[in-house]
Amino acid sequence: MHNTMTGRSLRSAVRYRTHATATLAAVLMAGVALPAMAGTLRPAPMEPTVPAPYTPAPVATAAHWEGGYAGFTMGYNFRGRDRVRLAPAPPGVIGTMRVRGALLGVQGGYNWQNGSTVFGVEAALNLTRTRDAITDGPASASMRINPVADLRGRVGWAINDGLLYAAGGLSVGRIQYSASDGLTSDINSTYNRLGYTVGLGYEQQIGNNWSMRGEYSYTQYRGRNLTDGVHTTRATPDFHSVRVGLNRRF
Numbered sequence: 001m002h003n004t005m006t007g008r009s010l011r012s013a014v015r016y017r018t019h020a021t022a023t024l025a026a027v028l029m030a031g032v033a034l035p036a037m038a039g040t041l042r043p044a045p046m047e048p049t050v051p052a053p054y055t056p057a058p059v060a061t062a063a064h065w066e067g068g069y070a071g072f073t074m075g076y077n078f079r080g081r082d083r084v085r086l087a088p089a090p091p092g093v094i095g096t097m098r099v100r101g102a103l104l105g106v107q108g109g110y111n112w113q114n115g116s117t118v119f120g121v122e123a124a125l126n127l128t129r130t131r132d133a134i135t136d137g138p139a140s141a142s143m144r145i146n147p148v149a150d151l152r153g154r155v156g157w158a159i160n161d162g163l164l165y166a167a168g169g170l171s172v173g174r175i176q177y178s179a180s181d182g183l184t185s186d187i188n189s190t191y192n193r194l195g196y197t198v199g200l201g202y203e204q205q206i207g208n209n210w211s212m213r214g215e216y217s218y219t220q221y222r223g224r225n226l227t228d229g230v231h232t233t234r235a236t237p238d239f240h241s242v243r244v245g246l247n248r249r250f
Contacts, residue, residue: 063205065158070106070108071248074104074243080239084179085233088231097132105148108123117158119155119156125149130144138181140182143235150197152199166199166200167198173237175189175192177189177237189226196219213246216241219240223235
């Protein structure tokens with residue numbers, strides 16, 4: 001009985017040792033395998049990202065305006081105001097002439113440019129139908145301004161392909177003027193008169209050295225006393241203008 005129990009105890013001890021040895025071996029193998037597996041499961045290193053080279057945004061530059069140009073203009077003169085008064089009275093005041101009419105002209109000039117600042121000089125010749133006539137009973141008056149020649153300076157600011165400018169200078173107009181009381185007096189005079197002209201405009205380049213422009217201006221001529229020896233009146237011609245033009249730069 002004692003020997004039998006001893007044999008069983010020995011067999012149990014052998015099995016326990018065998019199991020323990022196997023468990024220890026498994027633990028040791030796991031300890032070796034896990035780090036190796038961990039090494040194989042690491043994410044692959046990412047390639048470094050190279051930033052794109054910095055490219056500054058393009059800076060808008062003023063268009064080139066320097067040089068000579070020539071072109072033509074068409075437009076309309078309006079709202080002239082000339083108060084006709086024959087002295088001595090009667091008849092006195094006949095009324096107010098408000099000359100108006102179309103114009104067609106040519107111009108040429110030269111621009112200089114410093115950065116965005118543009119300045120230059122321009123000469124123009126315009127043929128016009130600027131006129132008016134009034135009556136008051138037997139009395140009457142009429143005026144016509146044609147042609148008109150201008151010599152102006154210009155200064156402007158270039159904005160991208162456009163040019164905002166102011167202009168001013170001298171103007172010479174040929175004046176045909178008449179006034180009559182319808183009875184004893186008849187004033188008729190044709191003469192050239194010097195005056196001034198000022199204006200504001202905008203010109204836009206449209207490619208191939210062409211540009212278009214729009215402009216408002218005001219022109220006034222020096223007054224002049226006219227007489228026929230019986231009556232006297234003072235002519236004061238002026239007018240406002242709106243114009244569009246086309247220029248070729250060269």
